[in-house]
Amino acid sequence: MMNITLKVWRQKNCNSKGAFESYPVEGVSPDMSFLEMLDMLNERLIKKGIEPIAFDHDCREGICGTCSMVINGRPHGPIKGVTTCQLHMRSFKDGDNIVIEPYRAKAFPIIKDLVVDRSSFERIMVAGGYVSVRTGNAQDANAIPIGKHEADEAFNAAACIGCGACVASCKNSSAMLFVGAKVSQYALLPQGKPERKDRVLNMVAAMDAEGFGNCSNTGACEATCPKGLNLTHIARLNREYISAVLS
Amino acid sequence: MALDSKIPAGPIETKWTNHKFKMKLVNPANKRKYTVIIVGTGLAGGSAAASLAELGYNVLAFSFHESPRRAHSIAAQGGINAAKNYQNDGDSVHRLFYDTLKGGDYRAREANVHRLAEVSGNIIDQCVAQGVPFAREYGGLLDNRSFGGAQVSRTFYAKGQTGQQLLLGAYSAMNKQISEGRVQFFPRHEMLDLVVVDGKARGIVTRDLNTGEVKSWAADAVLLATGGYGNVFFLSTNAMYSNATAAWRAHKKGAFFANPCFTQIHPTCIPVSSGHQSKLTLMSESLRNDGRVWVPKKAGDNRPANQIPEDERDYYLERLYPSFGNLVPRDVASRRAKEMCDKEHGVGATKLAVYLDFSDAIKRLGKAGVEERYGNLFDMYQQITGENPYEVPMRIYPAVHYTMGGLWVDYNLQSTVPGLFVLGEANFSDHGANRLGASALMQGLADGYFVIPYTLGDYLATKGTDKLTTSHEAFKKSEEDVKAVTKKLLAVKGKTTVDEFHKKLGLIMWDYVGMARNEAGLKHALEEIRKIRDEFWKDVLVPGSETEFNQELEKAHRVADFIELGELMALDALERNESCGGHFREEYQTEDGEAQRDDEKYAYVAAWEFKGVGEKPELHKENLTFEYVKPSQRSYK
Numbered sequence: 111m112m113n114i115t116l117k118v119w120r121q122k123n124c125n126s127k128g129a130f131e132s133y134p135v136e137g138v139s140p141d142m143s144f145l146e147m148l149d150m151l152n153e154r155l156i157k158k159g160i161e162p163i164a165f166d167h168d169c170r171e172g173i174c175g176t177c178s179m180v181i182n183g184r185p186h187g188p189i190k191g192v193t194t195c196q197l198h199m200r201s202f203k204d205g206d207n208i209v210i211e212p213y214r215a216k217a218f219p220i221i222k223d224l225v226v227d228r229s230s231f232e233r234i235m236v237a238g239g240y241v242s243v244r245t246g247n248a249q250d251a252n253a254i255p256i257g258k259h260e261a262d263e264a265f266n267a268a269a270c271i272g273c274g275a276c277v278a279s280c281k282n283s284s285a286m287l288f289v290g291a292k293v294s295q296y297a298l299l300p301q302g303k304p305e306r307k308d309r310v311l312n313m314v315a316a317m318d319a320e321g322f323g324n325c326s327n328t329g330a331c332e333a334t335c336p337k338g339l340n341l342t343h344i345a346r347l348n349r350e351y352i353s354a355v356l357s
Numbered sequence: 358m359a360l361d362s363k364i365p366a367g368p369i370e371t372k373w374t375n376h377k378f379k380m381k382l383v384n385p386a387n388k389r390k391y392t393v394i395i396v397g398t399g400l401a402g403g404s405a406a407a408s409l410a411e412l413g414y415n416v417l418a419f420s421f422h423e424s425p426r427r428a429h430s431i432a433a434q435g436g437i438n439a440a441k442n443y444q445n446d447g448d449s450v451h452r453l454f455y456d457t458l459k460g461g462d463y464r465a466r467e468a469n470v471h472r473l474a475e476v477s478g479n480i481i482d483q484c485v486a487q488g489v490p491f492a493r494e495y496g497g498l499l500d501n502r503s504f505g506g507a508q509v510s511r512t513f514y515a516k517g518q519t520g521q522q523l524l525l526g527a528y529s530a531m532n533k534q535i536s537e538g539r540v541q542f543f544p545r546h547e548m549l550d551l552v553v554v555d556g557k558a559r560g561i562v563t564r565d566l567n568t569g570e571v572k573s574w575a576a577d578a579v580l581l582a583t584g585g586y587g588n589v590f591f592l593s594t595n596a597m598y599s600n601a602t603a604a605w606r607a608h609k610k611g612a613f614f615a616n617p618c619f620t621q622i623h624p625t626c627i628p629v630s631s632g633h634q635s636k637l638t639l640m641s642e643s644l645r646n647d648g649r650v651w652v653p654k655k656a657g658d659n660r661p662a663n664q665i666p667e668d669e670r671d672y673y674l675e676r677l678y679p680s681f682g683n684l685v686p687r688d689v690a691s692r693r694a695k696e697m698c699d700k701e702h703g704v705g706a707t708k709l710a711v712y713l714d715f716s717d718a719i720k721r722l723g724k725a726g727v728e729e730r731y732g733n734l735f736d737m738y739q740q741i742t743g744e745n746p747y748e749v750p751m752r753i754y755p756a757v758h759y760t761m762g763g764l765w766v767d768y769n770l771q772s773t774v775p776g777l778f779v780l781g782e783a784n785f786s787d788h789g790a791n792r793l794g795a796s797a798l799m800q801g802l803a804d805g806y807f808v809i810p811y812t813l814g815d816y817l818a819t820k821g822t823d824k825l826t827t828s829h830e831a832f833k834k835s836e837e838d839v840k841a842v843t844k845k846l847l848a849v850k851g852k853t854t855v856d857e858f859h860k861k862l863g864l865i866m867w868d869y870v871g872m873a874r875n876e877a878g879l880k881h882a883l884e885e886i887r888k889i890r891d892e893f894w895k896d897v898l899v900p901g902s903e904t905e906f907n908q909e910l911e912k913a914h915r916v917a918d919f920i921e922l923g924e925l926m927a928l929d930a931l932e933r934n935e936s937c938g939g940h941f942r943e944e945y946q947t948e949d950g951e952a953q954r955d956d957e958k959y960a961y962v963a964a965w966e967f968k969g970v971g972e973k974p975e976l977h978k979e980n981l982t983f984e985y986v987k988p989s990q991r992s993y994k
Contacts, residue, residue, distance in 0.1 A: 143635070150633060157854070161901060174426075229544065235532050240487075248482040251482045252443065255498055257495075301488040
């Protein structure tokens with residue numbers, strides 16, 4: 111069993127001023143997940159009459175993209191390719207001090223404590239993150255053959271879970287990896303070709319309007335992305351954007 | 358009240374086609390005069406929202422999530438079935454129909470299941486057209502894999518993230534409609550009541566989870582696509598927020614709840630490690646394509662897996678079921694794992710696990726070959742357990758995964774409350790007593806893309822338009838009721854947290870209403886659950902207030918409903934004196950330990966009518982008739 115100390119950002123709501131609070135947590139098992147450690151702390155806080163720490167989480171298996179905190183300066187914590195919910199306490203040591211903050215970005219206002227509002231991502235997707243196809247009698251699925259290489263690359267782009275860690279890790283709070291992933295997926299597939307120009311223009315315009323910054327190629331997003339999305343998608347986004355503007 | 362399933366007449370192959378023609382249509386110009394509420398925007402709700410908005414209806418879509426992409430459909434791993442027969446291995450609509458009905462242990466409606474099989478191929482076409490990146494072969498065509506309960510390869514997949522990709526497809530279709538203004542999406546809004554006016558579902562009351570605001574919404578029809586109730590057990594593979602509150606509150610307003618005891622325990626999950634565990638993680642059933650399940654032959658064998666020689670291992674599924682082997686349906690695989698552990702052949706520290714071994718697959722396919730198929734699942738396993746499954750066999754144990762039961766619906770997906778339709782896992786309709794792998798995604802999308810767009814039109818065309826608004830007194834009454842429950846929860850100020858109650862309930866459910874049930878255990882569970890309910894309302898501790906973001910208050914509402922639903926599940930399991938699919942009553946088994954159905958007495962859907970908290974609900978029976986597939990003892994030998 112380990113004893114650790116958490117330094118957690120507490121903020122009542124988006125209008126109030128926040129501050130760090132320290133909480134010693136005793137009796138932490140290395141087999142616990144990070145969020146189970148927070149569950150345990152919250153149960154203790156509730157019994158002491160202290161408001162539990164609000165944090166976002168849901169599937170706890172690394173796919174829904176809901177969990178969103180910054181642990182010791184890194185979105186999703188220290189392990190590469192892992193979301194906060196899959197992080198386990200065996201990644202920490204007895205006596206550790208762990209700092210937990212919400213994502214910090216203009217386009218992700220804080221709702222409470224560690225919970226942020228990522229609806230800006232929704233508005234970008236609404237601006238063009240789709241292929242316009244009506245429900246009905248689509249052509250037979252095998253009528254659109256797609257080379258395995260393109261299909262796999264499109265899948266890699268589509269693996270984005272929309273968690274926003276790319277934004278939180280970027281000094282410019284840029285959402286270009288998030289946007290680049292969706293633009294890439296459809297640019298690689300024949301189904302996405304007819305709308306590719308409008309899509310990239312509309313999604314980039316929405317991204318700018320939400321207050322996300324630009325990419326300056328530091329690569330922090332790639333290093334942080336729990337699903338291993340890489341800068342190629344940003345390069346493809348730039349290429350798609352330039353060709354849409356110029357043609 | 359007699360239950361009318363409204364199954365159309367005629368031969369099974371033409372029922373749906375004829376029904377579609379006979380149903381009334383709403384004129385294109387009139388569709389915009391109708392408003393439809395959709396609660397839940399996972400696969401079923403999201404696909405319904407997109408499809409209905411494309412038709413021209415005004416759609417108001419609600420989710421307690423911040424985005425439709427967070428719905429738990431996203432976590433489905435292995436794949437989606439469709440009778441495409443791309444593999445030329447003998448698949449057909451009839452075979453998918455047959456496999457699904459048999460897999461469900463003959464407790465589903467033939468007509469529903471056939472319709473599901475009929476539209477399955479169209480779902481794949483639709484998803485590919487949306488740009489869903491399914492796995493492909495080098496020639497550019499779609500790849501398939503096989504799944505439990507079937508002897509053909511009909512499962513389409515996108516690595517171990519099929520649910521994610523299908524959900525993002527439905528989400529993208531929904532986003533297109535949001536951009537055109539035909540869908541209004543309300544994130545972080547939880548439905549806390551159904552509003553019924555003149556006997557018809559006419560709206561809902563929600564709580565804005567950010568601000569606490571309680572608000573009414575009126576519509577011409579209400580669709581629930583709110584998922585299953587596996588979290589009654591506390592520990593399950595469901596997401597932490599997954600809950601039954603919308604469905605349960607609709608039940609309290611008159612929607613019958615069908616077959617609540619039909620729960621699916623998935624055989625391949627990562628075992629519980631200790632009491633702090635908050636949820637369980639599924640390892641896709643697709644792993645059983647290449648992994649071999651075994652336990653040591655000797656009871657109480659404590660040697661590590663690698664030190665147990667081949668001839669001292671019992672590959673019990675291959676031994677007991679030579680033709681299906683490791684790919685027997687979920688209920689069978691789960692029960693056998695429990696049996697092995699009960700007989701002290703379990704492995705790992707807790708002895709509540711069996712091995713799923715990939716060493717033969719790694720020899721055959723190479724490490725890279727296995728990684729290509731299951732890489733993300735292996736990574737996930739290692740992250741959670743700290744063990745490398747390429748080197749040591751995985752340890753797995755069954756966990757609650759899916760609920761076949763749900764709100765009763767007729768062939769048109771309409772509940773017993775006119776105007777209330779129920780889609781996806783939230784309804785009871787297509788899987789009988791056990792769902793086959795890769796069929797949940799199929800059913801969710803079938804309901805949303807291809808069934809409700811037709812059947813809802815028929816209802817609305819018959820109902821006609823009117824000018825009902827939320828100023829009607831029924832809405833005010835519902836709002837007051839919702840606020841009163843919230844106030845009551847906050848006012849208890851007891852000593853026990855919501856999670857403590859939830860865990861207590863979960864243990865009772867798992868021990869007595871889980872993988873194996875018996876009369877004495879179920880009676881004991883009923884008493885215990887009632888005690889938990891009484892204690893909950895006397896001693897629950899909910900911090901904070903109702904006018905703010907308050908996750909404990911959200912949970913308190915949900916757990917209050919889980920407790921009541923848990924009681925109904927135990928009651929239903931007690932009343933069904935037979936074993937079928939996921940419902941295994943120890944008193945009713947064959948000599949080989951298989952589920953023993955009683956078709957003479959129990960070939961019916963048990964639909965329960967709510968009569969008040971603490972009152973015995975009334976049982977209504979919908980008799981099941983089988984014209985095309987003769988029920989037999991399921992055999993996977």
